[in-house]
Amino acid sequence: MSLLHWAVLSPFLLAIIVPFLYKLFRQIHTGWFVLILPVLLFTYFSRFISLTKQGEVITERATWIPSLGIHVDFYLDGLGLLFALLITGIGSLVILYSIFYLSKVKEKLNQFYVFLLLFMGAMLGVVLSDNLIVLYSFWEFTSLSSFLLIGYWNERERSRYGAQKSLLITVFGGLSLLGGIILLSIMGNTFSIRELISQSGELMDHPLFTPALLLVLLGAFTKSAQFPFHIWLPDAMEAPTPVSAYLHSATMVKAGIYLVARLSPVFAESGVWFWCVSIAGLITLFWGSFSAVKQTDLKGILAFSTISQLGLIMSLLGLGAAALHYDTLGENIYLAATVAAVFHLINHATFKGSLFMVAGIIDHETGTRDIRKLGGLMQLMPITFTVAVIGAFSMAGLPPFNGFLSKEMFLASMVNVLELDIFNMETWGVLFPVLAWVASVFTFIYSMIVVLKPFTGKLQLHLLEKKPHEAPIGMLISPIILATLVIVFGIFPNLLSSSIIKPAVASIQPNLVDSNFQVHIAFWHGFSPELWMTIGIIVIGIILYKTFPKWKRIYQWLPERFSLNALYDNGLNALERSASSVMKFLMTGSIRTYLLSIFLFFILSLGFALYWKDAFKLDTGNFAPIGLYEMVLAAIIVIGSISILFAKSRLTSIILLGAVGYTVSLFFVLFRAPDLALTQLVIETISVALFLLCFFHLPLLASRKEERMTFRLNNALISIGVGTIVTLIALSAHSNKLFDSISSYYLENAYKEAGGKNVVNVILVDFRGLDTMFEISVLSIAALGIFAMIKLRLTGRKDKS
Amino acid sequence: MELLMAIVIGILFMSATYLMLSKSILRIIIGTGLLSHGAHLLILTMGGLKGGSVPLLSDKVASYVDYVDPLPQALILTAIVISFGVTSFLLVLAYRTYQELGTDDMEEMRGTEANE
Numbered sequence: 001m002s003l004l005h006w007a008v009l010s011p012f013l014l015a016i017i018v019p020f021l022y023k024l025f026r027q028i029h030t031g032w033f034v035l036i037l038p039v040l041l042f043t044y045f046s047r048f049i050s051l052t053k054q055g056e057v058i059t060e061r062a063t064w065i066p067s068l069g070i071h072v073d074f075y076l077d078g079l080g081l082l083f084a085l086l087i088t089g090i091g092s093l094v095i096l097y098s099i100f101y102l103s104k105v106k107e108k109l110n111q112f113y114v115f116l117l118l119f120m121g122a123m124l125g126v127v128l129s130d131n132l133i134v135l136y137s138f139w140e141f142t143s144l145s146s147f148l149l150i151g152y153w154n155e156r157e158r159s160r161y162g163a164q165k166s167l168l169i170t171v172f173g174g175l176s177l178l179g180g181i182i183l184l185s186i187m188g189n190t191f192s193i194r195e196l197i198s199q200s201g202e203l204m205d206h207p208l209f210t211p212a213l214l215l216v217l218l219g220a221f222t223k224s225a226q227f228p229f230h231i232w233l234p235d236a237m238e239a240p241t242p243v244s245a246y247l248h249s250a251t252m253v254k255a256g257i258y259l260v261a262r263l264s265p266v267f268a269e270s271g272v273w274f275w276c277v278s279i280a281g282l283i284t285l286f287w288g289s290f291s292a293v294k295q296t297d298l299k300g301i302l303a304f305s306t307i308s309q310l311g312l313i314m315s316l317l318g319l320g321a322a323a324l325h326y327d328t329l330g331e332n333i334y335l336a337a338t339v340a341a342v343f344h345l346i347n348h349a350t351f352k353g354s355l356f357m358v359a360g361i362i363d364h365e366t367g368t369r370d371i372r373k374l375g376g377l378m379q380l381m382p383i384t385f386t387v388a389v390i391g392a393f394s395m396a397g398l399p400p401f402n403g404f405l406s407k408e409m410f411l412a413s414m415v416n417v418l419e420l421d422i423f424n425m426e427t428w429g430v431l432f433p434v435l436a437w438v439a440s441v442f443t444f445i446y447s448m449i450v451v452l453k454p455f456t457g458k459l460q461l462h463l464l465e466k467k468p469h470e471a472p473i474g475m476l477i478s479p480i481i482l483a484t485l486v487i488v489f490g491i492f493p494n495l496l497s498s499s500i501i502k503p504a505v506a507s508i509q510p511n512l513v514d515s516n517f518q519v520h521i522a523f524w525h526g527f528s529p530e531l532w533m534t535i536g537i538i539v540i541g542i543i544l545y546k547t548f549p550k551w552k553r554i555y556q557w558l559p560e561r562f563s564l565n566a567l568y569d570n571g572l573n574a575l576e577r578s579a580s581s582v583m584k585f586l587m588t589g590s591i592r593t594y595l596l597s598i599f600l601f602f603i604l605s606l607g608f609a610l611y612w613k614d615a616f617k618l619d620t621g622n623f624a625p626i627g628l629y630e631m632v633l634a635a636i637i638v639i640g641s642i643s644i645l646f647a648k649s650r651l652t653s654i655i656l657l658g659a660v661g662y663t664v665s666l667f668f669v670l671f672r673a674p675d676l677a678l679t680q681l682v683i684e685t686i687s688v689a690l691f692l693l694c695f696f697h698l699p700l701l702a703s704r705k706e707e708r709m710t711f712r713l714n715n716a717l718i719s720i721g722v723g724t725i726v727t728l729i730a731l732s733a734h735s736n737k738l739f740d741s742i743s744s745y746y747l748e749n750a751y752k753e754a755g756g757k758n759v760v761n762v763i764l765v766d767f768r769g770l771d772t773m774f775e776i777s778v779l780s781i782a783a784l785g786i787f788a789m790i791k792l793r794l795t796g797r798k799d800k801s
Numbered sequence: 802m803e804l805l806m807a808i809v810i811g812i813l814f815m816s817a818t819y820l821m822l823s824k825s826i827l828r829i830i831i832g833t834g835l836l837s838h839g840a841h842l843l844i845l846t847m848g849g850l851k852g853g854s855v856p857l858l859s860d861k862v863a864s865y866v867d868y869v870d871p872l873p874q875a876l877i878l879t880a881i882v883i884s885f886g887v888t889s890f891l892l893v894l895a896y897r898t899y900q901e902l903g904t905d906d907m908e909e910m911r912g913t914e915a916n917e
Contacts, residue, residue, distance in 0.1 A: 591829075591907050595821055624802035624850045634809045641816040641835055650827055657831050660813075664838045671845055672855045672869040676877055683885045687834070690889055694896040695827065715822040723815030726843065730807040733847040743848075743872040747865040750858060757858040759868070763875040775879050782886035786893045 002060035004074045007041055008128060011121030015114045022110035030109040031099035034117065038095060041124075042088035045081060052078045052503040059130070069191055075130035078503020082342065083127035083251075083258055085500075086349050090250040091120050093478035097357055098242035100475040101364060112152060112240070119145035123251055127258055132181040132191045139177065139223075142252050143170040149247060150239040162235035165568065169232040173222025177259075180215030183208045184266075197265040197510070204269060213267050216259065217276050224256025226314060227284040230307045231564050237299040241360030244299060249306045249356055250349040257310065257345065260317050261508045268321035268509075278318025282435050284311025289442035293548075294555040298359045298369040298454065301446050302352065305395065308443060309348045312410060315436075316341035319413050322420055323512055334416065335505070335512055339519055340409035342504045346496065347394065347402040347489060354482035355391040355450060358384055361475055362454055367465025371449065376459030381470045383480070388451045390483040394490070396447035396541070397440065397534060402489035404534075405521055411436060411530035437533055444541030445548070493521035596718065603721040606729065616728055619735035630670060636663045650695055658688040675760050806846045813839030826895040826905045830888060837884035841877045848873035 014037050022030045048058065058076040065071075076084070095116070102109060122145060125138030143166075151163030181191070187206045188196045196203070203209055220226075225233040236248050247253070260277060267273045288308025295301040320338030361384050362377065363369045378385045390401060397407030414436040417429045461467065470476075489496060497519035505519065525531065544551070586597075610616050640660040647653040665680035746763055756762035764772050813835055820832030848870040854862055856871035899905050 592822055592824070599818060599822075620804075622849070623804060626802045626805055630802060630805065634805055637809050637838075638812050641813055644831060644835070645816055645819055653828070653831055657834050660835065660838060664842065667842065668845075671850050672853070673845070673874045673877075674855060674857075676841075676874055676881070679878055679881050683881055687885060687888055690892055691830075694892045715819050718822065719815045719819035722818040723811040723813075726814040726839070727807045727811030730810050730843050730846050731804065734803050734807075734849065741848075741870060741872070743870045744865055746871055747856070747858075747868055750871075759856040759858065759871040760874045760878060763871060764878060768875065771879065775882060778883055779886045782890045785890055789893050789897045792897070 001062050002074075003044075004058065004060045004076065004128070005062050005072065007044055008074065008121060008124045010037060010041065011117040011124070015117040015121070018113050018117065019110045022113075026104075029099050029104045030113050031095055031102070034113045035092065035095045035099070037117070038088045038091040038120065042085065042092055045084045045088055048076060048081050049499050052076070052081050053499050055503065055506060064134070070133045071131055072134050073130040073192065074128045075194065076128060077507045078500070078505070079258070079261055079507035080127050082346070082500055082504045083254070084124060086254075086346070087120060087123050087127070087251050090246060090349055090353055091116075093353065093481060094242045094246040094250075097245070097360070097475060097478040098240070100472055101242055101360055102240065108152075112149075115145050115148045115152070116243070116246070119149065119247060119252065123255065126255055130193050132184065132193060132196075135193075136174070136178055136181055139219075139255065140171065140174050142247075142255060143167060143174055143223075146170070146236070146247050146252055149243045150236045152240055152243070153238070156238065158235070159238040162232075162238040166232040166236050168572075169222050169229055173219040173229065176215045176222075177219025180212045180219060183212035183215065187212065193262060193266075200266045200269070203266065209270070210272055213270060213273055214276070216263060216267070217273075217280075220256035220259040221280055222256070223259070224253050224310050224314065225284075225307050226256070226280045226311060227287050227307075228564050230284060230288065231568055233307055234300055234303040237297070237303050241299070241356060241363065244302075245353050245356035245360070248303070249352045253306065253310055254313075254345065254349075257313050257317070257341075260314065261341070261504075264317065264321065264508050265510055269324050274318055274321045276318070277321065278315045278432070281311045281313070281315025281318055282432065282439075284308065285315060286311075286435050286439040286442075289439045289446065292446040293442055293449065294552070295446075296371055298362060298371055298374075298450065299356070301371075301450055302356055302359060305443070305446055305450075306348075306352060308439065309344070309352065309395075312439075313341050313344055313348070315432075316344065316410060316413060317508070319417060319432075320509065322417075323509060334413070334420075335509060335517075336409060336416070337413035338505050338508050339501060339521075340406055340413055342501050342508075343402075343493070343496070343521065344406035344410065346500070347406045347486070350482050350485045350489065351391040351394040351401070351403055354387055354479045354486065355395065357475075357479040357482070358388045358391065361471040361479070364475070365466065365471055366468045368463070371453040373460060373463040374454035375457035376455070377468060378455040380459075380468050381455075383476055384471060385451075385455045387476075387479045387483045388455060390486050391479075392447040392451035394486045395450075396444045397537065399523070400490045401486050402493065403486070405490060405493050405523070407440065408525070408530045408534065409521070411440070411533045412525075412528070415529045415533075433533075437537065440533075440537045441541050441544065444537050445545050448541070448545050493523075497521050596714075599718050599722055603718070603725050606725050607721075610725075610728060610732065615736070616732050617735040618731055630667075633663050633666055633670070636660075651692075654688060654691045654695070657691070658684060661687070673760075675758070802850050803846055806842060806850065810839050810843050810846065813842070824906050824908050826898065826907060829907070830891045830895060833891065834884070834888055837880065837888075841880055844873045844877055844880070 014034065018030060018034065021033050025033075051058065058074075060074045062072040095113075098112070098116075102112060119142060122138045122141035126135055126142060129135040129138060147163045147167040150166055151159050153159045154163075184196060184203075185191050187203050187208050188199055190196060222229040233248060233253065237244055239248065264273075285308050288304045288306075288311055292301050292304035292308060295304060316337045320334060320341060323334035323338065359369060361381070362374065365381070366374065366377070368374065394401035394403030397403050411433070414433040417432040420429055502517065502519045506517075588594075637660055640656050640663065644653045644656045644660075647656060661680065661684035665677045665684065668674075668677035668680055746759055746767060750756055750759045750762040754762045754766040756766065817832045817834075817836035817839060820828045820835065823829065823832075853867040853869045856868045856874065858868075862868060895905065898910065902910060904910060
């Protein structure tokens with residue numbers, strides 16, 4: 001356990017303490033205690049910047065399941081550090097914001113911070129794990145904590161719906177990721193990412209390579225809300241706004257991006273990877289921005305915008321894979337795509353984080369997030385407005401904000417696609433810049449909607465629940481910090497380029513980045529194609545924004561019932577309906593039906609196996625001879641058990657059962673089993689006494705109605721089937737000797753090892769002593785159950801119903 | 802002998818199954834009792850019958866091969882005790898069910914957990 005391990009573990013440990021802090025210090029907002037941890041972690045992780053800058057990595061190992069090759073290996077390189085800083089940095093700001101957003105009187109703060117800390121720890125685990133199994137465990141933990149946080153206001157129906165949806169989709173993806181991980185481990189014989197990367201050349205030719213690639217991508221795409229799995233993210237907006245800012249914009253949804261980036265060195269050389277990642281990214285980019293424009297909920301716009309921006313980063317990572325096919329580093333324009341991806345990842349976290357917090361402030365101060373009701377807040381909330389302008393303009397790609405820089409780099413990469421001559425890009429490549437440009441126009445439009453609709457126009461006080469005023473200063477600190485970062489990164493982008501971006505790019509493209517590689521982000525490139533594209537975006541964007549009411553109708557072309565959401569809802573309903581009809585068919589509540597199916601299955605499966613494997617064998621050679629005495633005993637058992645079937649009175653059947661039991665114990669005597677005979681005699685006596693005791697006290701029941709003939713016939717058929725199968729098995733088991741008996745071991749060692757001459761007893765109390773102890777526990781549980789049943793009286797509850 | 806025992810076991814299982822499929826809870830319990838007798842004899846028969854002397858070590862027996870197999874006996878001993886536990890539990894369950902619901906018919910008991 002190193003300090004790095006403790007750093008990842010610390011949020012979990014704090015999560016244990018939080019409920020007590022909440023109980024003990026009710027007058028202090030629990031968030032203040034929680035805030036300390038991410039700030040500490042952020043300073044801890046930022047110390048590593050100087051190390052990773054020089055290309056160094058930190059690896060720490062704690063053994064977990066060594067026999068399976070599973071160790072908790074943490075591996076801190078440029079990419080991991082970038083994410084760790086995002087998680088702790090944005091985490092600190094979000095927790096600070098939440099202190100003012102969530103009331104300490106009304107909200108269940110203990111739960112909220114426990115969930116948030118669980119998420120923080122799990123997410124750190126995802127980005128620092130080198131072992132894929134450990135990564136997967138943390139991965140599922142983030143899905144789980146996201147589920148809990150979306151459903152935080154669990155009294156709301158929409159929250160529960162959104163939580164379930166996100167869980168179903170992300171856990172489905174998680175399962176397929178697990179499949180991919182297992183395939184990878186079969187191919188590479190290791191769970192370690194570094195070891196897989198080192199043998200990526202050989203993995204390419206493995207037949208399982210493509211299935212593993214697709215499964216891993218499925219996991220990444222569901223997590224990062226890529227089309228068509230994006231539908232969970234808008235519904236996840238039911239979570240409290242700090243959660244949306246943190247999980248569903250800055251960190252958790254980027255876990256998929258992280259996975260794609262992290263496994264790029266393994267997969268990226270494949271054409272399938274290039275196509276899947278870049279096309280999925282582009283479609284998501286377009287669809288997200290296109291859908292964002294029609295939203296009326298402020299957070300809904302931001303949700304679709306997040307989807308679209310995630311698609312942007314994803315498509316850049318896909319394009320970056322093309323770099324592997326060009327050796328000349330100096331001219332490698334495709335590596336620039338990876339640089340742009342990393343840079344935009346940071347920028348998105350800053351501007352989208354600030355915008356989410358602005359949306360939260362508006363919601364908090366006015367009581368609504370509906371842009372049709374909002375308007376004219378500029379005068380009332382000047383600081384919030386300023387932050388919103390900075391965030392939204394950065395998102396739209398306007399100078400001098402950081403979004404402008406990464407957007408330019410993105411457009412440049414898309415234009416460069418035209419020069420690609422691999423993977424049939426000559427024919428389809430032109431789609432890339434076109435889709436990117438169209439999506440950017442829509443991005444511009446929704447960015448304007450976000451900032452202009454609530455803040456300009458007419459103030460409609462009668463539509464608002466509260467009289468709006470500027471938010472408390474505490475709530476404004478975090479968005480102001482983020483907005484400052486937006487400007488700082490915009491004006492001085494090279495603050496990041498060698499300290500953060502270059503090491504991260506080096507982790508994604510380890511073979512291409514060497515010491516000569518420099519990241520330099522410049523503001524002015526001259527009148528390049530991307531600048532003209534940006535100007536075009538602004539001009540067309542303004543025109544379309546102004547004329548929005550006129551072309552709004554295109555959104556009605558796709559009817560609601562054909563949407564992906566409808567597909568999800570109908571699918572879920574159909575699943576529930578079919579599950580409940582299957583359950584109604586199987587779980588009739590009648591024990592007879594259950595037994596019938598069990599017995600039928602028993603007959604069919606065993607009968608089929610006997611026939612199919614040709615297992616029935618009759619070996620009369622070693623049969624023991626039959627004496628007269630045994631014949632008599634066998635006849636008693638047969639007559640006794642069959643007469644029970646026809647016995648009219650209960651007493652008769654109990655006595656017949658006793659007779660059969662005693663005969664069985666006589667058989668034990670004949671078959672050289674004195675212990676069994678003794679036990680059976682005692683137990684049989686007690687059983688018969690107990691039977692009589694129980695039923696002596698009961699009044700006679702009204703005589704049973706004659707059951708129908710078919711009922712009896714069915715029972716008889718099934719019973720004869722069971723009897724026949726058991727007879728056949730008994731004979732085959734005796735005749736087939738597949739391996740030597742292990743009994744001789746006990747006979748030889750009973751006296752030597754355990755000092756007992758009664759071998760059966762020695763087996764029970766010595767060799768298999770633990771089994772006997774469990775047997776005693778079963779008896780005690782039965783005894784407790786009996787005691788409870790005798791004491792239990794249901795009369796009290798009867799009155800209620 | 803094994804053939805005879807196999808048939809006896811088959812008949813025990815058959816009767817047990819028939820009883821367990823009936824509606825009366827008492828008959829079901831008797832069925833489980835018969836079923837455990839059948840299972841015990843089945844285990845014993847699988848190991849081979851009358852193969853030697855009682856598995857009590859003594860100097861008179863020349864070789865370990867001359868004892869009967871002790872392992873099935875140990876298994877059955879455990880099984881007898883467990884099946885007694887199950888039978889007595891079921892019996893008391895049936896007794897209390899009758900006291901509370903006034904019936905011993907499984908079909909009539911259906912759905913009673915919903916409106917208890």
